Amino acid sequence: xxxxxxxxxxxxxSIQTDLPALCALNDHLADHPEISGQETxxxxxxxxxxxxxxxxxxxxxxxxxTAFRAVLGPDTHSHKIAILTEYDALPELGHACGHCLSGSxxxxxxxxxxxxxxxxxxxxxxxxxxxxxxIGGKALMVKQGIFAPYDMAMMVHLYDQNLLAxxxxxxxxxxxxxxxxxxxxxxxxxxxRNALNGAMLMLHAMDMLRQHVKPDVRMHSVIRNGGExxxxxxxEATAEVYVRALDRVYLNDVIRMVDDCARGAAIATQTxxxxxxxxxxxxxxxxxxxxxxxxxxxxxxxxxPLNGDPSIIFGSSDVGNVSFVCPTFHPCLQVxxxxxxxxxxxxxxxxxxxxxxxxxxxxxALIACQIARIFSDPQRIRGLKEDFHPGTP
Numbered sequence: 001x002x003x004x005x006x007x008x009x010x011x012x013x014s015i016q017t018d019l020p021a022l023c024a025l026n027d028h029l030a031d032h033p034e035i036s037g038q039e040t041x042x043x044x045x046x047x048x049x050x051x052x053x054x055x056x057x058x059x060x061x062x063x064x065x066t067a068f069r070a071v072l073g074p075d076t077h078s079h080k081i082a083i084l085t086e087y088d089a090l091p092e093l094g095h096a097c098g099h100c101l102s103g104s105x106x107x108x109x110x111x112x113x114x115x116x117x118x119x120x121x122x123x124x125x126x127x128x129x130x131x132x133x134x135i136g137g138k139a140l141m142v143k144q145g146i147f148a149p150y151d152m153a154m155m156v157h158l159y160d161q162n163l164l165a166x167x168x169x170x171x172x173x174x175x176x177x178x179x180x181x182x183x184x185x186x187x188x189x190x191x192x193r194n195a196l197n198g199a200m201l202m203l204h205a206m207d208m209l210r211q212h213v214k215p216d217v218r219m220h221s222v223i224r225n226g227g228e229x230x231x232x233x234x235x236e237a238t239a240e241v242y243v244r245a246l247d248r249v250y251l252n253d254v255i256r257m258v259d260d261c262a263r264g265a266a267i268a269t270q271t272x273x274x275x276x277x278x279x280x281x282x283x284x285x286x287x288x289x290x291x292x293x294x295x296x297x298x299x300x301x302x303x304x305p306l307n308g309d310p311s312i313i314f315g316s317s318d319v320g321n322v323s324f325v326c327p328t329f330h331p332c333l334q335v336x337x338x339x340x341x342x343x344x345x346x347x348x349x350x351x352x353x354x355x356x357x358x359x360x361x362x363x364x365a366l367i368a369c370q371i372a373r374i375f376s377d378p379q380r381i382r383g384l385k386e387d388f389h390p391g392t393p
Contacts, residue, residue: 002119002376008301011368014112015361022108022364023357025049029100030351033089036134039066042087043128046107050126053111061128062141068128072114079122079381081371082147082326083110084155084319086132096348097133098158098335101356105156105363113368120375122151129318136318139280142325150326152291152384154370155319156363158347159332160340161308162299164292166332169218169244170251171282171316176202176262180271182235192233196226198271199237205261206241213254216313218244240278244316248283283320286390288327290383291374295329298369304362308332315342324390331366335359 025045034042043066047057050070059068087103089095110126117124127146131137138147147153157166178199183192206219213219221241227234243258245251259275266273299306314332322328336350350356374380 004373004376007116007119007372007376008369010116011112011372012365015108015364015368018108018111019357019361022104022360025107026101026104026356026360027352029087029103030095033094033100035091036088036131037066039088039130042066043068043130046085046087046103046128049107053114055126059128062144062146064130064137064140066128066130067137067141070110070126071123073117073123075123077117077121077123079120079151079375080125080149081122081375082125082127082150082153083367084138084153084322085126085128086155087128088130088133090133090343093343093345094348095351096343096345098342098347098351099132101158101335101351101360102156102363105360106367108360108364109367112364113371116372120372122371122375124371125150132318134279136280136282136321138318139282139321142321143280147322147325151381152327152329152371152374153322154329154367156366157330157332158335158359159308159314159342160334160336160338161332162304162306162334163308163310163332164295164299164306165285165287165310165330166314167246167310167312168285168314168320168330169216169246169316170248170284170320171242171244172251172255173240173242173278175224175238175240175276175278176273177236177238177276178202178266178269178271178273180233180235180269183233185231185233189233193270194233195237195271196234198265198269198273199223199226199239201265201268202262203239205265206258209257209261213257214245214250216246217254218242219258246284280318280321282316282318283324285320285328285330286323288329288384289387290380291327291329291370291387294373294380295331295366295370298366298373301369302362302365304333304366307334327384327388329370333359333363333366
């Protein structure tokens with residue numbers, strides 16, 4: 001059996017060797033953020049570095065122009081592992097979700113694991129997954145069956161605390177568009193049917209629904225368009241709605257309730273309505289007992305305290321979709337003081353600090369050592385497979 005401790009020593013030494021180059025990469029990405037679907041130069045930078053290190057790179061990948069998959073060697077080992085790589089930024093805020101650092105962590109982990117593929121009998125694939133902040137690149141890949149062949153997938157997210165796994169809410173996002181009939185709002189309002197009233201009444205109905213859904217449910221919305229002028233009865237109005245819950249099955253029930261809010265609002269205002277998705281559905285994160293036990297040991301081995309509150313709801317991510325088709329791990333690593341929230345300018349400004357560079361090394365070690373610990377031990381490999389129960393929150 002391959003010695004995990006020997007593998008760990010090699011991995012940690014290799015991380016320190018490659019760390020300066022990856023810190024420079026992270027800082028470059030932080031200075032040149034590209035929003036979801038427009039990560040062209042970022043993808044080119046990442047794949048260029050991988051090609052220099054001998055990887056075969058496929059891009060575009062899975063029909064996504066800014067996605068990629070990088071493979072080192074003949075790709076003929078018994079096991080296959082996907083290291084997920086995020087790199088899209090937020091409008092106006094840049095890398096306020098830390099994807100420049102998360103992506104660099106994934107790349108560093110892949111680089112140090114590559115030479116150990118034979119010893120682990122595992123192919124390490126680096127999968128570039130764009131558009132996490134928008135339509136969900138990983139969710140689109142799941143629909144195509146991209147992750148079905150993998151024995152495991154993993155990435156690290158940055159946060160204000162260390163967690164084995166964050167509470168990810170399943171999420172659906174829709175446009176609810178109401179259609180009415182225009183009329184002069186003063187001269188003959190009775191001839192009109194007010195689409196804006198339909199959209200507003202739907203949102204009021206959702207507010208009344210909140211007291212009758214489980215505490216983990218989140219419903220938030222904005223009016224995207226509400227008419228052209230005050231003296232014209234609005235012919236069309238659109239509400240964009242996000243609905244989230246801890247469990248995908250229950251979320252589907254809540255969506256049916258929200259649809260009833262739209263249906264009732266349309267009846268009351270004598271309008272019609274239609275619904276369209278604005279992104280792929282995001283699923284909750286399915287836990288894997290064997291993998292989480294191993295990951296807890298890795299945190300301890302690396303001297304990283306699990307100082308977070310696992311009961312706090314983190315948000316939503318398309319990594320949850322991956323967890324429905326293969327064992328998937330998404331630990332969080334502290335890079336800012338407690339209370340500094342993601343998706344803020346303060347979080348974005350922390351991406352090039354010395355603390356961020358330390359987190360780059362720690363995050364790569366988390367991924368690399370988790371993979372080495374599991375795939376150097378046949379019993380853990382069996383446990384990983386036996387504990388995979390897709391769809392069980």
